[in-house]
Amino acid sequence: MRQVREMVLQFRNHPSIVIWSISNEPFFTRHAPEARALCNRLITLVKELDPTRPVCAGGGQRRNFDKLGDMAAFNGDGSHVKTPGRPSMVTEYGSVSCRRPGAYAPGWGDMKKDKEAGICYPWRVGEAVWCGFDHGSIWPSGGRMGIVDYFRIPKRAWYWYRNALRNIPPPEWPVEGTPAQVKLSADKKVISPADGTDDVHVTVKVADAAGRQISNAVPVTLTVVSGPGEFPTGKSITFTPGTDIDLIDGCAAIEFRSYYAGKTVIRASSPGLKGDSLQIVCRNAPAYVAGRSAETRERPYKRFSAKERDIQLARYGRPESGEKANLAVLRPCSASSGFQEAMRASDGDDVSAWHPSEEDKAPWWQLDMEFEFRLDRVEVKAAGSWKGPAPAVQVSRDGNSWKDIKAVLRKDGTELTAMCPEGTGARYVRIRLSPGQGIAEVAVWPADAS
Structure with a gap:
């Protein structure tokens, strides 16, 4: 009750909120009547705090949780539940569940037959893919359910949605070629303020002699040659195919941030290939002075193993x-x-x-x-x-x-x-x-x- 109260009070003035959900798959219990009673109390509380929006028990595809609140919300197999005359939404479907690049397809999951048959329910207000981004999980494959990977590089499913929803054709997929160089780019070239609250998305790609991206997997190292700033692993990071920090489909990416102002030069290198470099300008922070400012310590990545x-x-x-x-x-x-x-x-x-x-x-x-x-x-x-x-x-x-x-x-x-x-x-x-x-x-x- 306290958590729901805090959630509504914190976000009720956000125009992006259109529906409140007070649960996710609450049917996983041996005490369904008590769980439904609690959900009803939470729904009543939300309506007291915000009477302007509908409220649902999210993931309510079993044991009558879909009958609570103002509408039904389903995950996965709940996409087949019919609620004529009662608004419903599929709050999770899919998922892609793969390493990048994956297939150029939406990953409809349980909705596949309906979508292929063109079936559209007039009482369904919308559908949401599970999920947007790969995420940390104690279930190894369960973390790779996004349409964008851990390093925030889109999978091919992401391009499918962009094409379907915004009519932007997908790019030409890279193919095997003869590696000749690595190329660096960034989503922006300025960090301001450089206080650790902002970062740059640095991308490296493998290219042939003509500069075309190819899908070859080669080891690539990014190094801070001069100036302030750091990667999650310190002043350098190496992408090694087949590892947790890998280079897939000829592409890899990582974040870069700084706690000092100054110009930073980042270099990309790969054995036997032509390298590349780019400059990031960091502003609105104490000036970085080589030899005097605190230097970033190296933090080599080590795979976590519970065992x-x-x-x-x-x-x-x-x-x-x-x-x-x-x-x-x-x-x-x-x-x-x-x-x-x-x-x-x-x-x-x-x-x-x-x-x-x-x-x-x-x-x-x-x-x-x-x-x-x-x-x-x-x-x-x-x-x-x-x-x-x-x-x-x-x-x-x-x-x-x-x-x-x-x-x-x-x-x-x-x-x-x-x-x-x-x-x-x-x-x-x-x-x-x-x-x-x-x-x-x-x-x-x-x-x-x-």
Whole structure:
């Protein structure tokens, strides 16, 4: 309620806002009636704060969320939901889901058949592609759903939309050729003020001897030869085909910014090819003086790997304390009931707890550590005191085949410890309980790595 209030008060004077949405796919819950009730409260709040615009429950394609508010809003498969006489909008469709350049096509997704058949619903107010730009995501391919890539270079789908909506024909696509040179360009040549709030989009292209862009993939390095300014990686950046910082279809781009005033010369080079350079002028900032002004430190890019991070934590512990990492804290987890409270058993807080429902006759709680680790022990604290049989501890590599780990229960029934045999490797941990038994906290400790 507080967040929606803040959203409306912050943006209600913006003329670009035409519809308010108070949710996205709220049907992903085991508590649909409660979720619909909350959505109705939010819709009422929005109407009190701004009675001039319609309000919807976005992504409401299932479980009757589309019937809330002034109109229906659908994602993906919801594009097939018919609402005659009631305004509706497809708030997500697609997506392109590819690395640049991709296909010269709109990526209609679930709307493809309707579009090809020329079907147009008179009650539909509009459709929005998901999404505009590639973005960061813990789901690797899920971040590449844009029609413009991470480096803000358009994919071919972007040119399709530009042609369809603005009648601008697409450019001639580059083809393989003989690389002879690299060419630099920028969307502007002046940064003002040079205070880190603005940047220049620098583009480098591979060209043949005649200056035509070709699609060849070659390594290219951009370097700040003189003057102030920096790339995300420091004073230089190298585009290497096949990496996260790559050169695709003969083209790459990056941002450049400065915190000082002065003239900066950027040079592009590639082994065996003719280079190029351009000048960026930075204004309205302290003057850059070589040898006296603070220089940009190099920040070489290193691909983030959650697996490598967690292996290091398991092996060496936390740098600030040296203690081993509890592999259960804030990891994905599930349960036989009370699913939305399952995280309370692995949130690092002994006060919060997960309890199965009264109807749950065979309760269990399960942890996904996301990667496989060699384990030392599993510790489980009770929510109160366990009555009846002690909970059972199981581990699994694949989530299908489970191995029981012998557990020792404290006499007062408040805690148990399961010591893992040497060499035990697992990704999943499952605790099987008796009806009514709850869990305050689970800790999974890694074995010493060799």
